[in-house]
Amino acid sequence: MIPVDKQVPSPHFTKGRKSFKPEAIVVHIMEGTLVGTDAWFRDPISKVSAHFGIGKNGELHQYVDLANSAWHAGRVNKPTWVGMKAAGNGTFYNPNYYTIGIEHEGFGQTPWSDRMYHKSAELIAHLCVDFHIPLDRAHVVGHHEIYSLKSCPGQHVNFNILLDLARQHRTALVDGTAPPTPAPVSGIPALQEEKKSGSVRVLKNLNIRRKAPTTSAGIVSTAPAGSTLAFEGWVTNGQPIQGNRKWYFNQDGDYFWSGATGEVV
Ligand SMILES: [Zn+2]
Structure with a gap:
């Protein structure tokens, strides 16, 4: 597993993953700062969490153990994600049981920093190797693809770039070679x-x-x-x-x- 800079345990999780295992990664935007998110996920009022948070400077925090279900994508509304698990009668199993949630510092309308892109890609690569998750758009999804009432993670994350970077990191991990050197990517907006x-x-x-x-x-x-x-x-x-x-x-x-x-x- 990738080294975490800081453990910030959140009490907001469901122990275990019922009969499921992590099969996909959900990308979120904090709509705030890393420090603010650290506090919010520990605040008894919030009742929300994610497994990880990444700061604009590339700092990586962990809130919930991967063996447990963080409370990051439990609400479902008009999902467009192909990986949704139907439970019958038009309902779905709670996606928290079979996903890993990653929060990113900033707002839906603000561009991602290069360091945040690279750390996110590196984390995603590690998770995909550790949990045998395919590195594609069916398995790395935006929160709004599960819950359409939110725009999270917003317009500024370019999934093509994020996935391509993550594949480069995965190749380096699997081959034991040097990881890709960080190159500027954040100037490229989400593609229409x-x-x-x-x-x-x-x-x-x-x-x-x-x-x-x-x-x-x-x-x-x-x-x-x-x-x-x-x-x-x-x-x-x-x-x-x-x-x-x-x-x-x-x-x-x-x-x-x-x-x-x-x-x-
Ligand atoms: Zn979200």
């Missing part, structure tokens, strides 16, 4: 995605960018002019190039700028 597959013609040699719609992302490959590229959808708020922010993404989650493409003829 449209999912609709198709293909386009490449008008001039076009770089396919690794996991992010920006020329600062690594180049996966270069598609030659005249070739055809398949896409799974596009984002409308990628890096603007000549004023055009539309970038397509392919089935690997890599991106290419729409401005260098045209219709297939």
Whole structure:
């Protein structure tokens, strides 16, 4: 398990996990500070908790043992998460029993710091290895995907980036190699995605960018002019190039700028 900077035990948990085990990770935003959350999770009035909290500076606090069910995602409203466990009659088993909750310092409207992104990714990687949880969007979910009345964790966490970083950490963990060096990621906002597959013609040699719609992302490959590229959808708020922010993404989650493409003829 990853080293925790500070144990801040919260009395708000259910002992054990009934007949369940951790199968997914729920990402939360504190709507406040790490210090404030430490106090709130210990306050008898709050009746809430999470397993972990991460500060903007990357500090990691633990509130509830992973063997127990923290009280972080017990309410269910119009869930969109595919991992919800139906209990019959339109009801669901309490997601607290089969999830791990991670809180993040700040507010839904404020950008994540690079250090918070990296610590969160590192923690998620450790948890996924320890509990054999797949590292994908079906198993790393936003709180609002369980409880639609909240927007938690807000618009500023980019799950593509978080998952990609976590996969890099997992690879390092499994191979016993050095973890990825922290690189700036927080300037990239949550992506506005449209999912609709198709293909386009490449008008001039076009770089396919690794996991992010920006020329600062690594180049996966270069598609030659005249070739055809398949896409799974596009984002409308990628890096603007000549004023055009539309970038397509392919089935690997890599991106290419729409401005260098045209219709297939
Ligand atoms: Zn939440």
